[in-house]
Amino acid sequence: MDFDAMFDAQLDTLREEGNYRVFAELERRCGEFPKAKSHDADAPDEVTVWCSNDYLGMGQHPVVRQAMKDTIDQCGTGAGGTRNISGTNHHHLLLERELADLHGKEDALLFTSGYVSNWAALSTLGSRLPDAVILSDELNHASMIEGIRHSRAQKVIWKHNDPEDLDRKLARLPANAPKIVAFESVYSMDGDICPMEEIVEVAEKHGALTYLDEVHAVGLYGPRGGGVSEERGLAHRITLIEGTLGKAYGCMGGYVTGSASLCDFIRSFASGFIFTTALPPAVAAAATASIAHLKQSDTERQAQRAQVANLRAKLDARGIPHLDNESHIIPVMIKDPVKCRMLADILMRDWGIYVQPINYPTVPKGTERLRFTPGPLHSEADIDHLVTALTVLWKQCALAHAVA
Numbered sequence: 001m002d003f004d005a006m007f008d009a010q011l012d013t014l015r016e017e018g019n020y021r022v023f024a025e026l027e028r029r030c031g032e033f034p035k036a037k038s039h040d041a042d043a044p045d046e047v048t049v050w051c052s053n054d055y056l057g058m059g060q061h062p063v064v065r066q067a068m069k070d071t072i073d074q075c076g077t078g079a080g081g082t083r084n085i086s087g088t089n090h091h092h093l094l095l096e097r098e099l100a101d102l103h104g105k106e107d108a109l110l111f112t113s114g115y116v117s118n119w120a121a122l123s124t125l126g127s128r129l130p131d132a133v134i135l136s137d138e139l140n141h142a143s144m145i146e147g148i149r150h151s152r153a154q155k156v157i158w159k160h161n162d163p164e165d166l167d168r169k170l171a172r173l174p175a176n177a178p179k180i181v182a183f184e185s186v187y188s189m190d191g192d193i194c195p196m197e198e199i200v201e202v203a204e205k206h207g208a209l210t211y212l213d214e215v216h217a218v219g220l221y222g223p224r225g226g227g228v229s230e231e232r233g234l235a236h237r238i239t240l241i242e243g244t245l246g247k248a249y250g251c252m253g254g255y256v257t258g259s260a261s262l263c264d265f266i267r268s269f270a271s272g273f274i275f276t277t278a279l280p281p282a283v284a285a286a287a288t289a290s291i292a293h294l295k296q297s298d299t300e301r302q303a304q305r306a307q308v309a310n311l312r313a314k315l316d317a318r319g320i321p322h323l324d325n326e327s328h329i330i331p332v333m334i335k336d337p338v339k340c341r342m343l344a345d346i347l348m349r350d351w352g353i354y355v356q357p358i359n360y361p362t363v364p365k366g367t368e369r370l371r372f373t374p375g376p377l378h379s380e381a382d383i384d385h386l387v388t389a390l391t392v393l394w395k396q397c398a399l400a401h402a403v404a
Contacts, residue, residue: 213242
């Protein structure tokens with residue numbers, strides 16, 4: 001049997017649909033973010049990155065870099081294996097304490113990525129709580145969906161950001177069944193923010209555990225960067241808060257926070273924690289430094305918000321359609337996979353602007369977009385250059401303008 005032919009046939013279909021993913025070969029240069037060196041033959045040597053999830057540029061921050069370098073000199077590069085086999089490094093515990101404090105929880109547990117923390121925590125909760133039912137927002141991230149699927153628990157999908165639909169579906173379930181309401185604060189593709197208080201009140205009414213994914217909000221919202229739950233004064237009412245160290249904190253890793261019993265339960269039963277190599281101590285130390293810095297510094301958050309507002313205003317002035325939302329994520333809607341890929345290629349090749357096209361299956365067909373994430377290190381000139389490029393391409397490609 002010719003397996004390669006089978007692989008190639010499906011890849012060719014992806015290409016024909018405009019959904020084949022091409023990864024740009026970039027080299028981040030320390031101290032120059034959002035500029036990056038491009039190794040692609042058909043792109044300028046230097047490009048400006050417009051779609052990074054290093055939202056505040058903390059991966060370049062001198063305090064974070066120094067913490068990582070110092071810890072490499074102290075501990076070496078790797079963790080040596082799983083925490084069960086090689087022991088828990090002191091830097092892991094320091095980071096978990098920092099995270100528990102960030103969210104006002106008793107404890108925290110580290111994972112190797114936000115994807116793994118969602119997958120492991122939800123699959124463990126769903127499989128180990130007898131007769132559990134997980135109620136999932138219909139736009140939850142793939143990592144949450146995979147965790148729920150792996151748990152084999154009963155699953156109920158509720159309409160996106162709709163507390164009334166959640167209430168109806170909770171009311172239909174047996175009163176004695178353990179119920180887990182899983183949702184996100186900031187949804188990464190549309191950039192919308194959930195009606196958190198209403199969701200929490202519905203869950204409390206039915207005695208449900210609340211599982212909140214704050215990966216696109218930690219570091220960015222709240223007076224100390226604790227996310228939307230901190231900003232709205234709701235963190236103490238949420239059972240489990242999950243987050244990442246790989247976005248606004250500029251490092252790598254994922255985590256969950258909650259009661260000491262909850263974290264110990266996941267630590268003791270989650271295969272995604274037990275059987276995987278722990279984060280390198282240097283990464284943990286860098287993340288600890290990043291979180292500690294953003295707890296006391298609002299400078300980066302305020303600068304980011306200013307640039308987000310700046311880009312939105314300039315897009316509006318040129319009639320470039322983008323989704324209106326409360327967050328830092330600016331989706332510019334193309335609504336055609338081939339044009340979306342083409343625009344991204346032209347922006348890279350002719351303008352030195354790197355933005356990855358967002359096509360199916362990440363978003364539904366017909367909602368293809370370019371997703372921009374302005375940060376505090378984007379300059380006024382960077383923003384003007386981007387808006388000029390989009391204005392020119394909008395005319396060349398005969399795309400519809402926003403209606404005033």
